[in-house]
Amino acid sequence: MRVSFANRATTGAGVRSFTLARILLLSLMSLAATGCTVSLVAPYDETTVTSVTDLLKRTDMFLIQQQSLLDSGQQSKTTYENNKAWYDQTEVDLNAIIIRAQAIPKNDTTVKQLKNLEAALQGVIDNNKAGFTSEYLALERRIVDQAIGAILAAEFSKKQP
Amino acid sequence: MALDIDSLVRPMVQAASASLGKTWPGVAKYATQQFEYTATTLVMIEEDSTAGTITQAQAQSLLDAQKLATQNVMLALQTMSLVAIQNAINAALGAIKTAVNTAVGFTLIA
Numbered sequence: 091m092r093v094s095f096a097n098r099a100t101t102g103a104g105v106r107s108f109t110l111a112r113i114l115l116l117s118l119m120s121l122a123a124t125g126c127t128v129s130l131v132a133p134y135d136e137t138t139v140t141s142v143t144d145l146l147k148r149t150d151m152f153l154i155q156q157q158s159l160l161d162s163g164q165q166s167k168t169t170y171e172n173n174k175a176w177y178d179q180t181e182v183d184l185n186a187i188i189i190r191a192q193a194i195p196k197n198d199t200t201v202k203q204l205k206n207l208e209a210a211l212q213g214v215i216d217n218n219k220a221g222f223t224s225e226y227l228a229l230e231r232r233i234v235d236q237a238i239g240a241i242l243a244a245e246f247s248k249k250q251p
Numbered sequence: 252m253a254l255d256i257d258s259l260v261r262p263m264v265q266a267a268s269a270s271l272g273k274t275w276p277g278v279a280k281y282a283t284q285q286f287e288y289t290a291t292t293l294v295m296i297e298e299d300s301t302a303g304t305i306t307q308a309q310a311q312s313l314l315d316a317q318k319l320a321t322q323n324v325m326l327a328l329q330t331m332s333l334v335a336i337q338n339a340i341n342a343a344l345g346a347i348k349t350a351v352n353t354a355v356g357f358t359l360i361a
Contacts, residue, residue, distance in 0.1 A: 226309045240323035
């Protein structure tokens with residue numbers, strides 16, 4: 091017995107395939123209307139890569155310097171008050187990167203990654219207020235590198251061949 | 252008993268693969284690598300806590316930061332998956348572009 095498209099759409103598996111068919115049809119209609127290729131994520135953005143790479147270098151340098159100061163017995167130079175200017179500048183820089191990323195359509199995952207980085211930076215600030223240790227800084231640098239590396243990996247994946 | 256990396260990675264991989272189901276094979280390599288990073292961080296936290304070189308608050312903060320880093324890796328995987336789907340759709344459309352445009356007599360698919 092031949093089952094019509096309308097009848098199949100009322101059965102269990104039929105409802106799913108009918109829904110899929112509707113999505114495909116709507117996608118094709120949308121394509122026909124725009125005449126464009128499909129875009130599910132924001133295009134590759136060189137500025138994001140450059141600014142996030144700069145942030146990675148600056149943060150790594152900061153954490154290494156703090157560790158060196160502690161290891162050479164200069165703890166008084168690693169206080170929060172001493173580092174406040176660096177934190178302020180870094181928060182401004184990161185905020186600018188986030189706002190710019192938010193302005194790019196279909197860039198939600200990158201924005202979420204940057205906000206995670208912002209939260210991680212807040213963790214460093216809170217720890218600095220309580221007092222750094224060399225071992226804490228070594229671990230924190232390792233983790234920050236992972237967090238920033240993932241942002242860069244996502245951005246590079248958007249590069250078209 | 253001291254933690255070791257392998258005994259931490261195995262249950263993490265099992266739990267994640269069970270949770271992700273059919274999606275797991277596509278992300279297995281990158282996700283496993285990230286779980287190895289996470290396990291290494293946990294082992295280092297345990298060693299430093301035991302040695303008294305980091306406080307309990309620092310250990311907690313480091314774990315929170317590690318969770319954020321892992322979340323960033325999973326978000327990167329999500330982006331990579333979307334890019335792969337996008338490229339597949341565009342490649343499929345590219346394959347029929349000439350035939351469709353010729354048939355309709357104008358550039359329907361750019």
